Amino acid sequence: MSNQLDYEINKELGECYLFMGDFDKAEEYYRKAASSSSQNAAPYLGLATVAVQRSDLDKALILYQKAAAVEETDKALCGIGLVYMEQGDHQRAFDHFARALEKSSENIVALNCLVRESYQLGCVEKALPYLDDTLKSGVEAEAVRVTLAGCLIYLGRAEEAKQHLEAVLGANPANANAKELFNTMAA
Numbered sequence: 532m533s534n535q536l537d538y539e540i541n542k543e544l545g546e547c548y549l550f551m552g553d554f555d556k557a558e559e560y561y562r563k564a565a566s567s568s569s570q571n572a573a574p575y576l577g578l579a580t581v582a583v584q585r586s587d588l589d590k591a592l593i594l595y596q597k598a599a600a601v602e603e604t605d606k607a608l609c610g611i612g613l614v615y616m617e618q619g620d621h622q623r624a625f626d627h628f629a630r631a632l633e634k635s636s637e638n639i640v641a642l643n644c645l646v647r648e649s650y651q652l653g654c655v656e657k658a659l660p661y662l663d664d665t666l667k668s669g670v671e672a673e674a675v676r677v678t679l680a681g682c683l684i685y686l687g688r689a690e691e692a693k694q695h696l697e698a699v700l701g702a703n704p705a706n707a708n709a710k711e712l713f714n715t716m717a718a
Contacts, residue, residue: 538568545577554581572598572607579610588614605634609641616644621651629661636664639671646678655682673699677708689716 545560558581565574575598582591595610612627628645631638642665649658662679666672676695683692693716699709 534567538564538571538574541567542571542573542577545574549577549580554584557581570601572602572604575601576606576610583610583614588617603634605631605638605641608634609638609644612641612644616648621648624648625652625654625657632661632664636661636668637670639665642675643678646682649682650685655685658682673703673706674708677706677712680709680712684712684716692716 541560541564545557545564548554548557548560558578561574561577561581564571565578568574575594579591579594579598582588582594592611592614595607595614598604599607599611608627608631612624612631615621615624615627625645625648628641628648631641632645635641642661645661646655646658649655659679659682662675662682666675666679676699680692680695680699683689683695692712696709696713696716699706700713703709
């Protein structure tokens with residue numbers, strides 16, 4: 532059997548066991564996949580996920596970094612950011628979420644975490660270009676627009692926020708988050 536086929540089978544089995552919550556088996560198959568193909572980031576991402584599930588953040592960080600070294604994807608960078616965020620290293624977390632979004636503006640986990648960290652660091656203004664880029668991609672447009680409006684309100688830019696909220700409510704009058712923000716602005 533070729534190494535590529537070994538890799539594919541072991542990676543798939545790792546994913547299946549991870550999905551089923553059998554972390555020992557998932558780890559076993561991800562390790563086999565990593566040993567048969569060190570040029571793929573997926574097994575390291577899987578092993579990092581197992582480490583996170585086991586609350587071993589130091590190990591998860593090393594594995595996410597290894598995955599990023601093999602292939603710097605938005606998922607690997609986001610994983611690194613999540614670990615830093617959990618460890619309270621907010622600037623490094625923000626920087627990694629930003630890099631993840633530069634790879635893919637459609638990574639909603641990275642976007643939500645970047646916005647959260649921007650509030651933590653007092654640099655909400657820096658989140659706006661990332662929100663705009665994701666909004667242009669069309670992914671989760673309604674939720675992204677509401678988040679963008681919330682940031683604009685926080686920054687004292689109520690008129691811009693109002694335009695975004697009106698766009699959301701025009702398309703979906705039942706959006707509770709948009710209604711709530713709109714009413715907060717009117718009060």
